[in-house]
Structures are given as structure tokens and as C-alpha cells.
Amino acid sequence: MGTVVEISSGFFLLVGAFLSVSGGVGVMRFPDFYSRMHAVGVTDTLAASMILIGLMLQMPESLVVVKLILILLLTLFINPTASHALAKAALHNNLAPLLDKSGDNNAGDDSSNS
């Protein structure tokens, strides 16, 4: 039973790490503010949930799980709210999304990747 819990904990942590790295790469490479916000949304909710669930399975039956559930609930409430406010403020201040006007939206858009 303990082995199953440890293996699932490692699985959740690895999935969370992969989703975090993919979100970070998306933040660096996406051409537009709104598509970058999509990458950050993936990283902020799903990857954080995966890593926190993996940490919960590291030490079940203690007070740590309650704190981790509290952090998870805060993350799941706070990050969509912040994303919504950010998109609303950006649209309100006339930041236009990058639309596909002439079919060249993947031609030379990452002038700042690392």
C-alpha cells in the first residue's frame, strides 16, 4: 500500500513538473499576450494542483495535508480570478489580440526566445 502511494506521488510530481516546464516554454515562445495567458493558466492551475496532490501523497495522515488542501483551494480560487482581471484590464486598455490576418502568425514571431 505504501509503495502504491509513493509511486502515485512520484507520478503526480512528474506530471506537474512537465506541465510547469511546458507552460514556461509557452510563456517564452507564444507570440501574443492572450496566448501567453493561456500557457500561464495551464501552469497556474493544473500544474500547481498536480504538484500539491503529489506532495499530499508524500505525507498522508498528518496536519500537512490540511495545509496543502488550503494552499490548493487558495490557488484554485485566486489564479483564475487574477487571470480574469488581467484579461479584462488588458482588453479595457485596448490591447488588441494578435489575429490571423494574412496567415503568417507562425512565421517569425519569437524574436526573444532563449
Next chain:
Amino acid sequence: MIAVATIAILVVMILAITRGIVGPTLYDRILAVNMFGTKTVLLLSLLGFLMGRPEFLDIAIVYALINFISVTGILRYSDALGSTVSVDEKPEKKES
């Protein structure tokens, strides 16, 4: 596995702070700071488990609250500013 996740979070934090430095508009910077704050919470949780001191989770809770308050405050400020002044540092045709 905790060490692997910690290294991944550190890499993502480097990527986020790079986007915050080179971000073309103000909102890219706010987005990067928000992402950096969330990753700070995760890094604190992971470090607490990695160092065998799960008391770090309390600090992680406080960081989550501070992150939300700071992002909301900056957005309120930019919203009030944007009604009179365009806050885009460059027009949105930076990416061509």
C-alpha cells in the same frame, strides 16, 4: 521526485522572470509576476518537503495571499491609469 519537481520549478521561474524583463507590454510583465508568485508558492512547498521541514507551508499560504493582493492592486492601478493614459509601453505590433 521532489528534487526533479524543484528543479523544474526553478527553470520555470527563470523563464517567467525572463518574460517579465523582455515583455513587450505592461500586461506581459504583470502576467509574468503573477506566474512567478504562484511558482514561489510551489517552490516553498517543495522545499519544505525537500528539507524535511513542512512548516514552510505556512509561509507558502502567506505568499499565495500576498500574490493575489499585489496583482489585484497593480491591475486596479493600471485600470485607473488606462482611462486617461495609454499604458502600453509600445503599441501592440511588437511581434510582427
